[in-house]
Amino acid sequence: MLICALFFVLRTTFVQPWFGLRIEKSEYKRTALTCLLLAVGIIVLFIIARLVLQHFSATVAERPFFRTYLNIKHRRYYIFFVLVQEILGKSVLQHGIEKTLPENKWYISLPVSALVFGMVHIYNSLYYILGAVGLALISGILYHRQKNIWSSFVLHFFLAFLPRCFGLK
Numbered sequence: 001m002l003i004c005a006l007f008f009v010l011r012t013t014f015v016q017p018w019f020g021l022r023i024e025k026s027e028y029k030r031t032a033l034t035c036l037l038l039a040v041g042i043i044v045l046f047i048i049a050r051l052v053l054q055h056f057s058a059t060v061a062e063r064p065f066f067r068t069y070l071n072i073k074h075r076r077y078y079i080f081f082v083l084v085q086e087i088l089g090k091s092v093l094q095h096g097i098e099k100t101l102p103e104n105k106w107y108i109s110l111p112v113s114a115l116v117f118g119m120v121h122i123y124n125s126l127y128y129i130l131g132a133v134g135l136a137l138i139s140g141i142l143y144h145r146q147k148n149i150w151s152s153f154v155l156h157f158f159l160a161f162l163p164r165c166f167g168l169k
């Protein structure tokens with residue numbers, strides 16, 4: 001990981017982390033609609049998953065249908081942690097790599113930043129790491145298309161926070 005970090009420091013252009021926080025005036029509606037659709041879609045997906053799984057798993061059926069579990073370690077601050085991860089992963093890393101590459105080579109920065117995001121989650125199981133890489137690929141495409149982190153932030157937050165809330169984790 002240290003070798004990767006040194007490579008990125010030496011080869012990429014540092015970008016101010018607040019770059020991805022800004023939304024262009026012409027993109028407000030598109031970004032808001034994307035965030036809303038992602039949030040509603042993920043919530044509906046988890047409700048359906050919960051309704052199906054509670055019939056097949058006794059442990060899922062025993063859990064409350066919805067609870068925020070804010071008493072779990074660091075769960076209260078999770079929205080802040082996700083925001084920092086998206087700022088560093090998209091606004092700094094992915095955008096910095098894109099800026100150092102020739103024009104229209106964004107598809108190279110996408111898997112590189114996704115793999116780094118996966119390495120950040122290395123302390124978890126292999127499935128969790130692969131899920132983090134997949135999430136980073138999808139949210140990286142959202143970031144590239146919209147040039148702001150808000151859609152990828154909503155995707156990341158809801159996919160990571162809600163499974164436990166619906167008793168799926």
